[in-house]
Amino acid sequence: EAGQIADRMGYKIYAAGGVVRDILLGQESLDVDLVVEGNGILLAEELAKLYDARVRQHQNFGTAEILFSDDFKIDVATARVEFYAYPAALPQVESSTLHQDLYRRDFTINAMAVALNESSYGNLIDFFDGRKDLQEHTVRVLHNLSFIEDPTRILRAIRFEQRYGFKIEPQTLKFLNETVNRDVLSRVSNERIGEELKHIFLEPQAGIMLRRMNELAVWPFIFPGVNYSEIEPALMNLHRALQQIIDWGMKVPEPRWLVYLIAILHRSDAEVARAVCEQYAVDKRSTEKLLAALQGWNRSADVLRQKPQHLKVSQQAQILLQMPWESSPLLLAILNDEESQERFRQLLNIIRDSKPKTSGEYIRNLGYRPGPVYREVLDALWREKLDGNLDTEEEEQAFMRD
Ligand code: CTP
Numbered sequence: 276e277a278g279q280i281a282d283r284m285g286y287k288i289y290a291a292g293g294v295v296r297d298i299l300l301g302q303e304s305l306d307v308d309l310v311v312e313g314n315g316i317l318l319a320e321e322l323a324k325l326y327d328a329r330v331r332q333h334q335n336f337g338t339a340e341i342l343f344s345d346d347f348k349i350d351v352a353t354a355r356v357e358f359y360a361y362p363a364a365l366p367q368v369e370s371s372t373l374h375q376d377l378y379r380r381d382f383t384i385n386a387m388a389v390a391l392n393e394s395s396y397g398n399l400i401d402f403f404d405g406r407k408d409l410q411e412h413t414v415r416v417l418h419n420l421s422f423i424e425d426p427t428r429i430l431r432a433i434r435f436e437q438r439y440g441f442k443i444e445p446q447t448l449k450f451l452n453e454t455v456n457r458d459v460l461s462r463v464s465n466e467r468i469g470e471e472l473k474h475i476f477l478e479p480q481a482g483i484m485l486r487r488m489n490e491l492a493v494w495p496f497i498f499p500g501v502n503y504s505e506i507e508p509a510l511m512n513l514h515r516a517l518q519q520i521i522d523w524g525m526k527v528p529e530p531r532w533l534v535y536l537i538a539i540l541h542r543s544d545a546e547v548a549r550a551v552c553e554q555y556a557v558d559k560r561s562t563e564k565l566l567a568a569l570q571g572w573n574r575s576a577d578v579l580r581q582k583p584q585h586l587k588v589s590q591q592a593q594i595l596l597q598m599p600w601e602s603s604p605l606l607l608a609i610l611n612d613e614e615s616q617e618r619f620r621q622l623l624n625i626i627r628d629s630k631p632k633t634s635g636e637y638i639r640n641l642g643y644r645p646g647p648v649y650r651e652v653l654d655a656l657w658r659e660k661l662d663g664n665l666d667t668e669e670e671e672q673a674f675m676r677d
Pocket of ligand 1: 291292293294306308379380381382385386425427428431474
């Protein structure tokens, strides 16, 4: 459709970047980037009309986003035409603007385009041998200043390398190391690094990406004062643990970045953890959850390993419930025996299934005035339920009358 609209408007149009890479890899791609030689914003509006979608435009950049209702998004960019570069009649002019657009990108595998106009539909435009690098499993920059121009590409290089099981090409690795050694990362805004981190945490291979960050000496810039080797075992298991909890049919621990941040900081002092939270502008509530997790994980893990033995279920539950739900993947990840993991699952199920059937309403009907006594009675009721002493509603009510 975009091709037909562009044909009518007399523009050239391409799909570019990640979507081309993913198509060539035979993988699904969620976001589509379009590059238009013409007015990208006008084209976005036409396309959105067709699908009843919304457009968000950025006039200054000549870009627009087409937002479809179901999370799907198309970015439309205008390839800048250099008026002075060639006499207008030369046929090369147009593709030179596409060339420039692609040349500004991070890696060869992300710098390919596919033509969408009818006459050229499906043609691959690959100025920098991206397809060959895909076949050879290589992450390669387009020029030696790529990391200097945008140091967040260091994290992107690691992300693509580990996501696809590729290798950063030797020369590219040299540029990367030089950029790290020249301390350029400390000049990047924490907000941009935070955005890249969020992307990493959403990847199934996040643990290995973090390991690679440590290997390439990037870690100290990103998580200053955090000892990587202490937390490696937990990080390596974290994604699997998260998946396990989801497979158990329990609530998804979210947001993902908090799940990871808790795991990354769980062996750190509170001051180090606070500093990292501040660095990435973590909101107050999440910071508090994180600090509660830091304080409680050790004791909770002990409970699940049955040290000390013979705690009542209600006592175990009380300790566990001091932890935020976002720390449950960490807990599961550090329990490395199946028995404790199974105990964790059972305890969570018991907690879920032990909600008393009787409510505060019943206490009021017994003649008590609302007040602290309500909480006390309900807590006691809940403890008895957890310990398996009460089953039916009648038993609950009898307990409350006593
Ligand atoms: N890009 C870049 N430098 C960056 C970020 C992005 O050159 N620092 C370019 C790349 O060509 C990339 C495109 O912009 O393909 C779109 O970026 P983004 O949506 O972040 O990445 P994708 O390649 O689509 O990757 P993902 O599969 O993770 O969405």
